[in-house]
Amino acid sequence: QVQLVxxxxxxxxxxxxxxxxxxxxxxxxxxYAMHWVRQAPGKGLEWVASIWFDGSKKxxxxxxxxxxxxxxxNSKNALFLQMNSLRREDAAVYYCxxxxxxxxxxxxxxxxxxxxTVSS
Amino acid sequence: xxxLTQSPSVSVAPGQTARxxxxxxxxxxxxxxxxxxxxxxxxxxxxxxxxxRPSGIPERFSGSKSGNTATLTINWVEAxxxxxxxxxxxxxxxxxxxxxxxxxxxxx
Numbered sequence: 001q002v003q004l005v006x007x008x009x010x011x012x013x014x015x016x017x018x019x020x021x022x023x024x025x026x027x028x029x030x031x032y033a034m035h036w037v038r039q040a041p042g043k044g045l046e047w048v049a050s051i052w053f054d055g056s057k058k059x060x061x062x063x064x065x066x067x068x069x070x071x072x073x074n075s076k077n078a079l080f081l082q083m084n085s086l087r088r089e090d091a092a093v094y095y096c097x098x099x100x101x102x103x104x105x106x107x108x109x110x111x112x113x114x115x116x117t118v119s120s
Numbered sequence: 121x122x123x124l125t126q127s128p129s130v131s132v133a134p135g136q137t138a139r140x141x142x143x144x145x146x147x148x149x150x151x152x153x154x155x156x157x158x159x160x161x162x163x164x165x166x167x168x169x170x171x172x173r174p175s176g177i178p179e180r181f182s183g184s185k186s187g188n189t190a191t192l193t194i195n196w197v198e199a200x201x202x203x204x205x206x207x208x209x210x211x212x213x214x215x216x217x218x219x220x221x222x223x224x225x226x227x228x
Contacts, residue, residue, distance in 0.1 A: 035218070037163075045155070045163065045206050047218030062216045095162055100174075105210035105218070106153050108174065110162040 002026040002109050004096050009114030016086050016118075022079040022096030022111055030054070030074035033099030035107050036081050038092035038116075048094070049081065052104065064090075083116075091118045124207050124221035131227040138194040140224045142207030145188060150209040152190040154183055157223075158203040166205075167192060194226075202228045 008020040022034070036048040049070040050059045058070055067085045072078065079096055093113040100108030124144040132138045142152065154167040165174050167183035170190065180195045194201055207221040 037218075037220075044204070044223040045157075045208075045220045047208075047220060050218060059217055061218065065216075100165070100168060103151065103169070106151075106165065106168050107155070107163075107208070108165050108168075110164065112162050 002098065004098060004109065004111030006094065006096050006111045006114035009094065009116045011117045011119060012086055013120050014086060014088060014118055017082070017084045018086065018116060020081040020083065020094055020096075020114060020116075022081075024077045024079070024098065027098070029077040033104035034070075034072060034079045035097040035099065036070060036079075036094060037097055037107065037110075038090075038094045039113075040089070040092040043092075046092070050105070051079070053099070086116075086118045088118050091116055124209065124219055126205075126207060126221040126224045128222070129225045129227065132197050134197060134199060134228055136197055138197050138201070138226055140192040140194075140205050140226065142190045142192075142221050143188055144209070144221075147188045147190060147209065148185065150211065152183065152185060153208045154181075154190075154192045155206045155208065156201075156203055157206065158200075161203075163206065197226075197228055199228050202226055 003025045006022045035050045051070045069082045095113045096111045097107035098109045100106035155163040156166045157163040170185045171183040182193045204223045206223045211217045
């Protein structure tokens with residue numbers, strides 16, 4: 001069955017960096033767009049970034065553009081989110097999601113998330 | 121860029137019908153998705169392309185759209201439907217295309 005497992009979350013100081021990873025299984029990873037979505041404590045969902053199946057196109061949310069980057073290694077069925085210049089407001093649970101079969105921009109399947117805390 | 125507006129909360133009795141609305145400029149020209157998030161769990165997709173249901177989602181869940189308002193309807197609401205519901209669009213013409221509504225908490 002489809003599985004997405006995120007890792008790499010943790011505690012980081014303001015201004016620091018962190019790299020999140022998401023490994024997919026149970027589907028042909030290199031055929032699907034992938035997404036990152038975050039949820040701050042007690043808040044709603046916020047789209048962070050998306051990447052096409054082959055990595056050729058990338059999209060970022062306004063609050064993270066220029067600080068975060070998204071990339072993938074299809075040979076390892078892995079998606080990454082490199083987060084630099086972290087701010088307190090970046091603290092959240094970060095979910096990776098797989099694009100939907102009929103439309104790449106739909107988040108058809110989600111992982112369980114990895115928490116990121118930004119604190120000194 | 122698009123802004124999607126949802127009421128913060130909806131409350132219904134078991135067996136009744138819940139209607140959760142999502143409004144926004146130009147929503148009529150975009151595909152709307154709905155996600156359900158139960159407490160402590162990851163979101164799941166319950167409706168896509170305005171009114172389509174992914175496999176495994178009960179027929180009690182349906183979506184519709186009229187003008188600039190999309191609606192998620194849950195018939196014969198059960199206690200297990202309690203949670204947060206988010207609408208979402210992909211605004212192709214925006215610099216920041218991925219947009220979620222603020223979410224609606226459904227209390228049963």
